[in-house]
Amino acid sequence: MSKPRILVNLFHPNIDNSRGNKFLSEGVLDLPGVTFRNLYQEYPDFKINVKYEQQLLLDHDLIVFQHPFYWYSCPSLLKEWEDRVLEQGFAYPPGVGDKLNGKHWLTVITTGGPEVAYRSGGFNNYTISELLRPFQQTANLCGMKWLPPIVVHSVLPKGIEGFKNISDDEIKKHAKDYREFLKECVMQ
Numbered sequence: 001m002s003k004p005r006i007l008v009n010l011f012h013p014n015i016d017n018s019r020g021n022k023f024l025s026e027g028v029l030d031l032p033g034v035t036f037r038n039l040y041q042e043y044p045d046f047k048i049n050v051k052y053e054q055q056l057l058l059d060h061d062l063i064v065f066q067h068p069f070y071w072y073s074c075p076s077l078l079k080e081w082e083d084r085v086l087e088q089g090f091a092y093p094p095g096v097g098d099k100l101n102g103k104h105w106l107t108v109i110t111t112g113g114p115e116v117a118y119r120s121g122g123f124n125n126y127t128i129s130e131l132l133r134p135f136q137q138t139a140n141l142c143g144m145k146w147l148p149p150i151v152v153h154s155v156l157p158k159g160i161e162g163f164k165n166i167s168d169d170e171i172k173k174h175a176k177d178y179r180e181f182l183k184e185c186v187m188q
């Protein structure tokens, strides 16, 4: 990757009530070389400006999809964004819709479940890598390079008892690592 221009697309339906994505966002939104966008703020009515979103993709080399893990997947606006923005002739089929070829896809998620829950025989039975396959294969079909996801586990709302819940300070450590990673990408 040479001097990637980084686009961070945050999908969180209620960032004001967030701990995980709030701290992660604060870690990266002022980084030089990074365009940060809060998609639920842009499109509260889900009416996505497809051409504008596509232009942003064209203008950047590393696309970050940051969101909480909802029902083993993502908040619904990200699905709507994929369905609308990754259009035929733009993002696929291979050899025809080639506008995203060679760009990088980075998924950054927070989960309520702890890391140990995400394994065969564990509470959630499958690994995060297995559950993220639809995103990975979407990247593949678009000719994008899938980067190892960044995952912050055990992020629950304040006040939930009886489950592992990482502290704000621990989330901030993850936010620092996330920032360092994007900073290195910018400098490469």
Ligand SMILES: Cc1cc2nc3c(=O)[nH]c(=O)nc-3n(C[C@H](O)[C@H](O)[C@H](O)COP(=O)(O)O)c2cc1C
Binding pocket: 012, 017, 018, 019, 020, 021, 022, 067, 068, 069, 070, 071, 072, 073, 110, 111, 112, 113, 114, 155, 156, 157
């Ligand atoms: C609608 C909904 C679905 C969720 N589904 C999952 C899930 O499938 N797996 C999981 O580990 N946590 C799940 N959670 C918990 C969230 O992932 C967790 O609250 C979030 O990542 C915390 O990040 P935040 O502080 O930025 O909101 C779900 C939460 C909601 C509200």
